[in-house]
Amino acid sequence: MSTVLYDNGIHKCVAFTDLVEGEGIQANQFLIVNQGEGMLLDPGGNLTYKHLLAGMAEYFLPAHLDYVFASHEDPDIVASANGWLLITDAKILIAQEWTRFLPHFCSKGMTAGRVIGIPAQGMVVPLAGQDLHVIPAHYLHAVGNFQVYDPVSKILFSGDLGANLVSGADAAKAIEGAEAFHAHRAISSMDAFHRRYMSGNKVCRLWTQMVRGMDIQWIVPQHGASFxxxxTVAAFLDWFEGLECGLDILSEKDFQFPIPQGGAA
Incomplete structure (x- = not known):
């Protein structure tokens, strides 16, 4: 399933949802096309590769793929790297911390000269004359974690931040309004996911402080519905800024030596 998020005739953003078959977690993939040149965001692994390739062809020629962006190193983010390097001339953008891990997904020598390490402060990436902004989202949830902000569509592609555990047609929905946002939180495991996967409130507050200064009209995560x-964006930021998660909620109960079932060792 694909959905055009933005199209002004020159610049286009497309979401692909519900491509995963089998037992893998559902994940969204995204394509930004500017004047016929493309950036593919978080393309996933083998469970999405052939469907994504076929879906992309409807919007532009895959041979014109300039970049594959990986928000971090997880398999549902970029395990299909080898396939994209094989059929295109694209370069992979990934945090400098993960550049030496990426070859584990690829054939020997495939990544040579094809990987751009994103510095800790982020970077600006030109796509056919239009700048896209790669912004830091460290420890949300990975070390060396980044997001893409598109100033044309004013969409923030937020990776795992904002993930909500819905699939199928629900993953293609856009949640609109503060009341709808909080109702969606209640049914989509957002709170539980973020408490477990985000590292702590300090980084929630630092990220929110940065993002409040940006002109964002749409937050689009890698899992589930968008906001x-x-x-809706303001409601999301207010919720996330005050979230206790990760290190904030750990206790000695989370660090106990496991006892065999049936009694003490």
Missing amino acids: KGRD
């Missing part, structure tokens, strides 16, 4: 409209 559209300024009121």
Whole structure:
């Protein structure tokens, strides 16, 4: 399933949802096309590769893929790297911390000269004359974690931040309005996911402080539905800024030597 998020005739953003077959976690993939040149965001692994390749062909020629962006190193993010390097001339953008891990997904020598390490402060990436902004989201949830902000569509592609555990047609939905946002939180395991996967409130607050200064009209995560409209984005930021998670909620109960079932060792 694909959905055009933005199209002004020159610049286009496309979401692909529900491509995963089998037992793997559902994940969204994204394509930004500017004047016929493309950036593919978090393309996933073998469970999405052939479907994504076929879906992309509807919007532009895969031979014009300039970049594959990986927000971090997880298999559902970039395990299909070898396939994209094989059939295109694209370069892979990934945090400098993960550049030496990426070859484990690829044939020997395939990544040579094809990987761009994103510095800790992020970077600006030109796509056919239009700048895209790779912004830091460290420890949300990975070390060396990044997001892409598109200033044309005003979409923030937020990776695992904002993930909500819905699939099928629900993953293609855009949640609009503060009330709808909080209702969606209640049914989509957002709170539980973020408490477990985000590292702590300090980084939630630092990230939110940075993002409040940006002109964002739509937050689009890698899992589940998206959050559209300024009121929805504001509600998301207010919730995330105050979230206790990760190190905040760990206790000695989380670090106990396991006892065999049936009694003490």
